[in-house]
Amino acid sequence: MTGPADDAHRAAELAARASYGRLVAYLARRSRDVAAAEDALGDAFVAALATWPRDGVPDKPEAWLLSAARRRLVDAGRHHTVQARALPTLYAVVDEAQGAASSERVFPDERLALLFVCAHPAIDEGMRTPLMLQTVLGLDAARIAAAFVVPAATMGQRLVRVKTKIRDAGIRFEAPEPHEVARRLESVLEAIYAAYGSGWDDVAGADTRLGGLAEEAIWLGRLVARLAPDEPEAHGLLALMLHCEARRAARRDQAGGYVPLREQDATSWSWPMIEEAEAILLDASRAGKPGRFQLEAAVQSAHAQHGITGRTDWEAIALLYDGLIRIAPTVGATVAHAAALAEAEGAERGLAALEALPPDATAGYQPFWALRAHLLRRVQRVDEAAVAYARAIELAEDPAVRAFLVEKSQALSRRADH
């Protein structure tokens, strides 16, 4: 539950992240040095995160951050903590930015160009998303490390290495040519989706690790969709995020307990957001170029129909997941496909689809165990269901999901006792 004070806090944090990202993009583009830009702004950003929620967002947020950053640069020069070579450039760039920030015009937003730099093919593929999350959204290495399940120190070192490469290899900071936009778009969309929190599908429940960035991710999604109007996948991702976001409040009951999709109160969904998502998806589909995000958005669209018609077209959802598996064969998509098959054709059919997955791929995958437990319960294989519930509970990272599964598991043994 969020109150007005939380909303104000959240808005101030978003404002700080937005300004920070704009400034990193501005300084990095001119100094061609992401690490130096972040370094110059780091302390100022931390100060903004601490004071803006309390005192309110300043009138000219970029100017505020730059003044703080300039003081830090002067200190750094005195203590030789920033590479001496980088300092004159940074001074000049910060001054130039200060000019832009103090003027009456809106501060230039070059975050998208920075996103595309982060998606440069010369950058290690596995590091593109972490890099975007850090440079554009100001996430710290520890939080990114947690999301990518690597030790914080390892993630920190990898990020440093990538930024050194950007600087020393002389990667171009302009927004790429149109043909290059298409090529790098996939990485950018993946990163935005990761930032949104990819755990919103119905089997998995909420992955809250990155959930706090949902609004920023949607903002970035809008920005990319605007830059690449002819790329249906950019619009597909935006539609997908809006559909998920529309149901955010309904995912928890008054007590903070987890509410699965089919038990949600559709009147608490944000219908304006769903309508926007539907319009965007319909528009994207006109291009006739389906892709991963459009298909996932279409699944969410089918779920939204339940709120209107009171029924869910599971056959259609199973077909959509089938298409998704053809494009992007992931364990997640296969488990979701199995869930849809179970609804459309019976629990046995769903279980069979789950059993086709290699055990190595599913051993540590929580949604697999949650769905397996649910389906085994439905076919009265109580003992096996209990084992699957135990594994699903053990793997659940979200306390609300864990509590939900514990409740189901206990109901199972109660029923078995009678």
Add this chain to the structure above:
Amino acid sequence: MKYTILVYETPIELGARTDQRRQPAYWGAYRAYTQALKEAGIMVGGSGLQPPAVATTVRQRDGKRQVQDGPYAETKEQLGGYYEIEVADLDTALDWAARCPAAATGAVEVRPNLVM
């Protein structure tokens, strides 16, 4: 920025240098590429290298010189030459590297030169 384009060629390409039938196409392609770099005004230097069979590798260990016949690394693709260019950024350097004849058959590595 100055970049070095390292041209790694397959044995087949290296063989084309002396193969009467394939020679004209091979040298023609490199002449055209070099000419394009010059006309763009970005060529700083560079040279083709004689084949790896002619290479000699030397190491100095504990005050002793160890001399060995052959190239440093026994890989399928071998360094066949290099170009030094001066361009605005990596992206431009990569565009030029992609046009190098070896890019289509062997591999071309792009490295920024160290500023001394």
